[in-house]
Amino acid sequence: MIPVYVINGFLDSGKTEFITYTLGQPYFQTRSTTLLVVCEEGENEYDERLLKKSRTVMEVMEDEEEFTSQNLISLEKKHKPSRIIIEYNGMWNVKNMKFPWHWKMEQQITMINGATFASYFTNMKSLVAEHIRQSELIIMNRCDGMEDKLAGYKRNIMALNQSAEIIFENASGEMNVTLEEDLPYDLNEDPIVLNDMGYGFWYLDALDNMERYKGRTVEYTAMVLHPQNFPAGYFVPGRMAMTCCADDMAFLGYACKYDDADSLEQKSWVKVTAKVAVEYFEDYGKEGPVLHAIKVEPAKKPKNEVISFV
Numbered sequence: 001m002i003p004v005y006v007i008n009g010f011l012d013s014g015k016t017e018f019i020t021y022t023l024g025q026p027y028f029q030t031r032s033t034t035l036l037v038v039c040e041e042g043e044n045e046y047d048e049r050l051l052k053k054s055r056t057v058m059e060v061m062e063d064e065e066e067f068t069s070q071n072l073i074s075l076e077k078k079h080k081p082s083r084i085i086i087e088y089n090g091m092w093n094v095k096n097m098k099f100p101w102h103w104k105m106e107q108q109i110t111m112i113n114g115a116t117f118a119s120y121f122t123n124m125k126s127l128v129a130e131h132i133r134q135s136e137l138i139i140m141n142r143c144d145g146m147e148d149k150l151a152g153y154k155r156n157i158m159a160l161n162q163s164a165e166i167i168f169e170n171a172s173g174e175m176n177v178t179l180e181e182d183l184p185y186d187l188n189e190d191p192i193v194l195n196d197m198g199y200g201f202w203y204l205d206a207l208d209n210m211e212r213y214k215g216r217t218v219e220y221t222a223m224v225l226h227p228q229n230f231p232a233g234y235f236v237p238g239r240m241a242m243t244c245c246a247d248d249m250a251f252l253g254y255a256c257k258y259d260d261a262d263s264l265e266q267k268s269w270v271k272v273t274a275k276v277a278v279e280y281f282e283d284y285g286k287e288g289p290v291l292h293a294i295k296v297e298p299a300k301k302p303k304n305e306v307i308s309f310v
Contacts, residue, residue, distance in 0.1 A: 001104040002076070003083045006097070008131050009111035010090035010120060014141045016044040018111055019087060023054040030055065035081035037061060037072070039089040057081070064092045069100045076100070094130040110135040114143040114168070117153055129248065132160045137167070144170040158204040159243045162252075166208075187212070191273055194220035199239055200307045203252045206276065206289045213276040213289065221271050221299050224264045225251060230283065235261040237272045237291070242308045249306070255281050258293035271299040 007015045019036070022028050034056040036046070041060065051058060057079045061067050076084075083106075088097065099105070110131045117140065121128050132138060138157055143150060150168055157166055168175040183205065185198045194202050199220050206213045222237035230236075238253015256274055264270065274291035281290050 001102055002081065003106035004086060004099060004103050005084070005106055006086045006088055006108040007111060008088040008090060008094065008108065008135070010113070010116070011040060011042055012116070013090065013111040013113045014139070015087050015111050016042055016046065018109070018139070019085060020044075020046060020050065023050055023056060028054075030082060032082035033057060033079055035059065035075060035079050035084045037075065037084065037086045039064075039067065039087055039092065056085075062089075064089070064096070067092070067097070069098055072103070073100050090131070091127070093127065094134050107137070108135045109137045109139065112138065112140040114140045114146050114150075114153070118149070121156060126248075129160050129243070132157055132164070135161065135164050137165050139167045139169065141169040143168050143175060147175075150175070154208075155201070155204055158208065159200075159241065162204070162207050187216070191217035191219040194218060196239075196302065196304055196307050200241060200252070203238075203254075206254070210278045210287075210289055214278050215275065217273065217275050217294065218291075219271070219273045221269060221302055222253065223251075223305075224266060224268045224270055225253060226261075226264075226266050227283070230255075233257060233259060233261050235264055237270060237274075237296075240306045242306055254289045254291055255283060256291035256293055258296055260296070264296070269299045269301045271295075271297045 007019055009015050023034075032055065034054065036051070036056050036058045038058060038060045040062065046058060050056075059075050061071070084103065088094070138161070140150075140153065154166060154168075157164070183201055185192055185194060185202070192202070202213075202218065202220075220237075222239060225236040225238060227236060234255050234257055236251075236253040237256050238251050241250055241252045242248065243250050256272065258264075272291070272293060273295040274293045277290050277292055278287055279290045280287050
């Protein structure tokens, strides 16, 4: 299997700069050939000396129709690379990206220009969503003077991809984006009562700042979900959310330990009061927020069953 690294994002998002930086790092050096497939050429060009030094050969594919498994195999036969980097065209739909069967996606990274994110997210939301949803790492650069907007941008991104690492950068380097002051509820309340909007904020913030909620009690109205093969004594009290558009829905919720979980009817509505813990949970595959129910009561279906991040 040949490892493939995909760097996507719109024009002027910093893809070329990121790949250039990576090729120059000692940890990325190899004695064999690296194939760099460039699907759009921006203002910045690759330095021929760097390509030679890093044993990288570059091929350009500017038409989406060219990006086929057959053509990619031809490039592989021509250069015999041990790994492949693809600078993917931001205007091409990621869903259409097909590799030869023996090419393995090692990592996908999305680059975002902070200065143009709002415009793209408003006017090309579906395309942006596909970039973000498939990536393990998302880097938003050129964030100088945008500190007041970054918390909202972070929530937009996390609504689409809760597992990706998100990094914000300005001219000085990586930035710390803290959401606490923008939360629509009081962290000092006991319990922290979450309305529809508050639930969405809490779900995303707890994912990114688990220690902030560890040991705290939350209270909210939720739909009961019993995922297939979930352990006995657990359920997921959550909400359906519109993360991109009306056709893009996801159920957002954390595992909740409750002795009478199995007695709760699937998709029924309950009012949950629970203490937040940070624990390893097998379904997560890592540590994450796990609720320990204090009280679970029947509740009326809310007026708006679906919360929105649009």
